[in-house]
Amino acid sequence: MSSRKRTTALAALGVASVLGVSACGGGGTTGGTTSGSNAAGGAQKGGTIYWLTKRPAEHMDPQRTYIGRDIFNQQRLVYRGLLQFPSGKSGADAIVPIPDVATDAGKSEDGGKKWTFTIKDGVKWEDGKPTTCEDFKYGFSRNFATDVLTGGPSIYPLNYLPSVAKAYKGPYLKTGQDVYDKAVTCNGNVLTFNFEKPWADFPQAVAGLNFAAPFRQDKDQGDKNNFVIFSNGPYKAQGGKWTKGTGATFVRNDQYDPKTDGNRQANPDKFVFTEGLTNEIITQRLIADGGNDKYAITDRSIPPAFYNQITGAVEKRATNVPSPYTFYILPNFNKMKNLKVRQALAMSTDRSGYINALGGAKAATLAKSLVAPDLPGYKENPAFTMPPAGDPAAAKKLLQEAGVAMPYPITYTYQGGTPTSDNAAAALKSGWDKAGFSVKLAPLTDTYYDVIQNPANNSFDVTEGGWGADYPSIFTVLPALFDSRINLTGKSNGQDYGNYKNPEAEKIMDEAAAAPNQDAANAKWQQLDEFLGKDVAYIPNYIQNFYFLHGSGVGNYNQNPAVSMFPDLGVISVNKS
Amino acid sequence: MTTTHPESDVILEVKDLQKHFPTRTSGIIRRASDPVKAVDGISFTVRRGETLGLVGESGCGKSTAGRTMLQLLEPTGGSIHYNGRDITGAHGNDLRKLRTEMQMVFQDPYGSLNPRQTIGTIVAAPFDIQGITPKGGVKAEVQSLMERVGLNPEHYNRYPHEFSGGQRQRIGIARAVALRPKLIVCDEPVSALDVSIQAQVVNLLEDLQAEYDLTYVFVAHDLSVIRHISDRVAVMYLGKFMEVADRDELYSNPLHPYTQALLSAVPIPDPRKENKRERILLKGDLPSPINPPSGCVFHTRCPRFREELSDTERKRCTTEIPLVQKIGDHEVACHFAGPSKVEVL
Amino acid sequence: MSTWVPTEGTSEALLSVRDLKVTFPTEDGLVKAVDGLTFDLNAGETLGIVGESGSGKSVTSQAIMGLHRGTRAKVEGSIGFEGRDLLKLEDEELRVMRGRDIAMIFQDPLSALHPYYTVGNQIVEAYKIHHGKTSKSAARAHVIDMLERVGIPNPQKRIDQYPHEFSGGMRQRAMIAMALVNNPRLVIADEPTTALDVTVQAQILDLLMDLQKEMNSAIIIITHDLGVVAEMADKIMVMYGGKAVEGGTADQTFYSAEHPYTWGLLQSMPRIDRERLERLQPIPGNPPSLISPPSGCAFHPRCAYRDDENLGCSTIVPEFDVQDWHPVRCLIPAPKRKAIFDTEIRTPSS
Amino acid sequence: MFAYIVRRVAAGMVMILAMSLVTMVLFFASPVDPARYTCGKNCTPELLEQNRKALGYDQPVLSYWVDFTKGIFVGSEFPKDPALKKSAPETIADCPAPCLGYSPQSSRPVRDIIVEKLPVSASLAIAAFIMWMIAGVGLGIVAALRKGTLVDRAIVGSALVFYAFPTFFIGLGLYVFLALKWGIVPVPAYTSIADGGVGLWLQGLLLPALTLALVYIAGYIRLTRAFVLEAKGEDYLRTAQAKGLKSGRILFKHTLRGALTPIATVAGLDLGGLLGGTIITEQVFNYDGLGRTAVMAATTYDLPVTVGIVLVAATFVITANIVVDVLYAVIDPRVKYS
Secondary structure, three states, rough: OOOOHHHHHHHOOOOOOOOOOOOOOOOOOOOOOEOOOOOOOOOOOOOOOEEEOOOOOOOOOOHHHHOOHHHHHHHHHOOOOOOEEEOOHHHHHOOOOEEOOOOOOOOHHHOEEEEEEEOOOOOOOOOOOOOOHHHHHHHHHHHHHOOOOOOOOOOHHHHHHHHHHHHOOOOOOOHHHHHHHHEEEOOOOEEEEEOEEEEEEEHHHHOOOOOOOOOOOOHHOHHHHHOOOOOOOOOEEHEEEOEEEOEEEEEOOOOOOHHHHHHHHHOOOOOEEOOOOHHHHHHHHHHOOOOHHHHHHEOOOOOOOHHHHOOHHHHHHHEEEEEEEEEEEEEOOOOOHHHHHHHHHHHOOHHHHHHHHEEEEOEEEEEEOOOOOOOOOOOOOOOOOOOOOOOHHHHHHHHHHHHOOOEEEEEEEEEEEOOOHHHHHHHHHHHHOOOOOEEEEEEOOOHHHHHHHOOOOOOOOOOEEEEOOOOOOHHHHHHHHHHHHHOOOOOOOOOOOOOOOOHHHHHHHHHHHHOOHHHHHHHHHHHHHHHHHHHOOEEEEEEEEEEEEOOOOOOEEEEEHHHHOOOOOOOOOEEOO | OOOOOOOOOEEEEEEEEEEEEEEEOOOOOOOOOEEEEEEEEEEEEEEEEOEEEOOOOOOOHHHHHHHHHOOOOOOOOOEEEOOOOOOOOHHHHHHHHHHHHHHEEOOOOOOOOOOOOHHHHHHHHHHHHHOOOOOHHHHHHHHHHHHHHHOOOOHHHHHHHHHHHHHHHHHHHHHHHHHOOOEEEEEOOOOOHHHHHHHHHHHHHHHHHHHHHHHEEEOOOOHHHHHHOOOOOEEEOOEEEEEEEHHHHHHOOOOOHHHHHHHHHOOOOOOOHHHOOOOOOOOOOOOOOOOOOOOOOOOOHHHHHHHHOHHHHHHHHOOHHHHHHHHEEEEEEOOOOOOOOOOOO | OOOOOOOOOOOOOOEEEEEEEEEEEEEEEEEEEEEEEEEEEEEOOEEEEEEEOOOOOHHHHHHHHOOOOOOOOOEEEEEEOOEEEEEHOOOOHHHHHEEEOOOEOOOHHHEEEEEEEOHHHHHHHHHHOOOOOOHHHHHHHHHHHHHOOOOOOOOOHHHHOOOOHHHHHHHHHHHHHHHOOOOEEEEEEEOOOOOHHHHHHHHHHHHHHHHHHHOOEEEEEEEHHHHHHHHHOOOOEEEEEEEEEEEEEHHHHOOOOOOOOHHHHHHOOOOOOOOOOOOOOOOOOOOOOOOOOOOOOOHHHHHHOHHHHHOOOOOOOOOOOOOOOOOOOOOOOHOOOOOOOOOOOOOOOO | HHHHHHHHHHHHHHHHHHHHHHHHHHHHHHHOOHHHHOOOOOOOHHHHHHHHHHHHOOOHHHHHHHHHHHHEEEEEEEEOHHHHHOOOOOOOEOOOOOOOOOEEOEEEEHHHHHHHHHHHHHHHHHHHHHHHHHHHHHHHHHHHHOOOHHHHHHHHHHHHHHHOOOOOHHHHHHHHHHHHHOOOOOOOOOOHHHHHHHHHHHHHHHHHHHHHHHHHHHHHHHHHHHHHHHHHHHHHHHHHHOOOOOOOOHHHHHHHHHHHHHHHHHHHHHHEEEEEEHHHHHHHOOOOOOHHHHHHHHOOOOHHHHHHHHHHHHHHHHHHHHHHHHHHHHHHHOOOOO
């Protein structure tokens, strides 16, 4: 799963209990961590790695998978696509797409509208049949069956093929098949995508998501396939499927030929995934480091209650890195129409108080933009100059300049119900109150999204959100949250909870999307971010940190932006003592 | 239906009273089957100021009869006239008003008192239910009642468990007489008490009867107590009256073979007399009230039927239900009523 | 009958109880349930113990059976049975005697029989435990015979029925069959007919007397019903507050009763065989506390004839002279007691 | 008796159908839109509508229930889309009777999920049941026989300690100390007999079953103790003693037969309740049984799985009730059903 609901819930639940969800690429300059006694390259082969987690995987169907963790685990173990991100690299190097089943990183023509890939020979499915161009074409067609295959990131292919989407309902109903056959073609082993608008970062999208993964038509059973795993990668699932609530065991796929790859190290013989554990149990097991837990890894952060136990030898097995998820505070533009008032709000936002409530520096890092630092084109947003704890005095001045009656009453609506979320909200209230606001806290539980996604509901002045990029492009961040044309439909405000609607901002978005190359696009995105900052469309709050433990027998342990800062299974190994 | 003038000396007139409890068949769909005929057609009158004793062995229907005549159980058939007024099937407000005039004293003095209520509350309950405030207030009235039945009025705030069995029965009596009823049905009021205490309660009931001009229907299995307290006695067997007569007449000259057997079975606290007595022993067990014997319900155990009758006479007993006939001052339901051949007492 | 019990050491009675005391510790204090009881019982004889609830009559029977062993009750004195003191026996020695030499009939046969086992099962068990070598079929045949003797019709069928399938009277018959199955020398019947209807009571009492004649057993019948003892007992012991207050033959007790409590019992009972004369004469007040009994004579607070000044009823504890032929625990001089009985107490035969 | 059982079973079935309706009505009345949970991240109103349709929540609750009930008796198929069935029959999931619905979140018929998870819950329940019956009843008898002594107080007291602690704490305590910190037992994980043999199956069951048993033991000690003490006061025991029976026979034949009958009743009902899943224990030990699945289904708004488990659990409880009542008639000859 990776609904915005869950993503935003992160903010409310706090870092410690947050679910590692939401698709993401990453990139840029920060993250990346490697530990373990074996350096990459010299890793031992064999052994079993145990992945312990809480949140069950919701899909194993590549076209339906939208959770970063699951996308990259699928890519590293079982699903080989056209392109991939390199294993074990750090920083910006980690998110440069490299060929996988394609012979190269793709060629674009027509200003990014036409993309062609050539399919390698020798990449076989687990039953020994070759992975063909037709498999890719068929896999891509499944994105259009939105009524059968729910939950996936089909919005991207549909966005770039709007007229196909109108005519074609996927490979099951087959209506409009001819239209699709023109948009995506196979000529021998050459696969061509004919998009209706330029898609400059298509390679990033292909490597960062699995919507373009190949799929065997003879194996397709629609929804029934959801947890079936049919591999063309180095491993295959025992029993051919994932068991929801339990997990799965992956063993080596004898049809995999490493010579066709060169990226996945595929060191362990076996991967065992166990889902449904609690964060506390995972942490306790990893601290204890007994039995098979010596070879265990996780995607669950250490809860703050355990921070004082992470010392000595245990501390050496802990990693703390910023995740790709950024959390922000946003004013409701239906209510807070005065720019000065919004500026005063931003100026008095006590972000360090908020982070302390979450568990401090180990739990979260101060955000300087809604855009995550790993994304290509990231730049600190120059509009946000306020100190981490806010400046109530300066804010008060701004409020006075705004000429509004003080105290200025506002309602802060957040997803509450936990002590952590309530403490965090209290920290915000205290800062804002000092500046001359009069803050009413409105914690909501089940009805949270009914309130903040309802454009007619003006009960709140301020709320919060959280977001991670779907693939390494700011396109998947800012327009998704602030483009009124895709969000505001009358019935719902989509992800634009603040009902932000600004033609000037949208013009910049269009220019960025139409940019012929990534550098040009990134310059435009930076301009957009600054514009949004000046307009106080959002206030960057914090970046959630990943604070993971791993077992003492794990070698080549690496978290990097290529895999959304989760443990990279492409390089991991077992240290045999 | 004859109506009696309110001023007449008949306070209660019961005609052909029936109380049947339904039973169901076994089987997947359960249909109603033959009912338990706990009370099966009894008729009698109770005169103002008298005590009518209702006696019989367990299962004869005497308690059910007592409850049905007070409308604590809804009668299956027959009619009940109180002071000439037909009260059969009275409910709601009518019934509530009737309760001011008709009350009940129960056997188990502990079971019929709410253990979480104080004595004051229990005795005051009739006033609350009827919405009556006596002169001088409820508390004063209750305390005077307590005093009257031989309880210490200072114990007003105590709970039932703090009292002995005899005292609890006094509480039950105080509650019953609180509204100055005209008629009280006493259901085995002394059978749970020790001998010495039993006499205290019997005396109290007699005193109250004289003082408040009460009429009693006294239900008991103890023939000695019944003889002591009753003016007239009705003997019940399997839901029917066997014999009704004035007290001393019934005990000294019982005409029904069942009455005779019953009386002869009671041991007398007099060894010499006891050694000389000859018992009329009943054979076998009480038949089921679901399928009572045909004809006379007593014939299966009747010593006279067994020992004294000819085959043709027996045929009559097994086929013909005996009607109540008047013999002297007795009303007897027996085809062959008559004095016993042995002295029963 | 001579004295209540013979002089010390000369008793040749089947059962010879001397100064029996049973006490139970409770939260409120020590309950003296039985306080110094002495009596004898010969084979073929019936002793009626009469008293109200709390008088100690049932505790006495349980003490004889040794049923207080293993509980917090303390039993003192001696219980001689065929020359052996039951209180000094080992548990196992006493167990072997239970049911074989001394048997018991309880008040409520429904609760006294195990609801989950057939009547036959329970009686066969009672027989087999003391006749280990008897085969199952022989034991069963014996039990069927026994059921027949106690007047249970169709015993071959009834033996395999459960207690709840028996009527009250039949259950008590079965209970009697169980008690008598081993031909015990002594049968203790604790209120054996209280739960039964009069007509059934008559049957059961008749049965007990017949069987006693047949087996020459001694019977202790415990009851509150003077009618029952009048019918059954050769001698009677009236108990009050854990103590015997009057002991004697049945005639002595009914026709020349000397204790005011016995008088009270006789006076307070309504009589079936008599026309109603006047009000009942109840014994005023309530039974005494067994934890802190009244000082002096335990009955004095309820006694109509007490004389504190001259006799010291409230201070002096009256004796029960077991060497007397009609012992009475009363401070009123004997001639005066006789005079009161003759003039004020309605005699049963009057 | 047969007629009685037929009547009870019929009444139970009606109750189960009524429960399914109540569960669905409550679910449909909830303000939460379950389609949001399946829609994915960049969800649009159109996608949301498609999701709702795929989930089957676009119809009124009553027709949803009628569909469901029909499925129980005649089976069903998912999705119910004739066009799709015609063009791509391989995508239609067949769900033969008794069909308990299809979980779109798990992409499989609910019955398959239950068949998969039930052995886990049942293993746990039965293992715990055996533990607590042996320990609870045994200690209860000892406590009753030694009433008032130090032994009695020690047994009742220590039982109370476990009784006072929430299951979660007991489970976590056992898990962390016995398995993780001290390593006395292996980290518990469920292994089916088919996968790991009886040995591994039992090994995996040890801690979770112990946790569950500890919670129940206290109750059974108290219950057994009370019933044995009550039975000891019964007149029929005095009779048994008066017959001259040996104490062992009195205890085993006469005392326990009466005392353990009500225990059997309670035990049957408790076991019936547990077979439907043990939420906390399964969660603490990550046992993928019905209890944990039910919680997961409830938190992800997976109605079919929720309803399915509710019904299975209810069936166990109702069946246990019937079995216990019938058993009662077997144990106690006084009880007769007609």
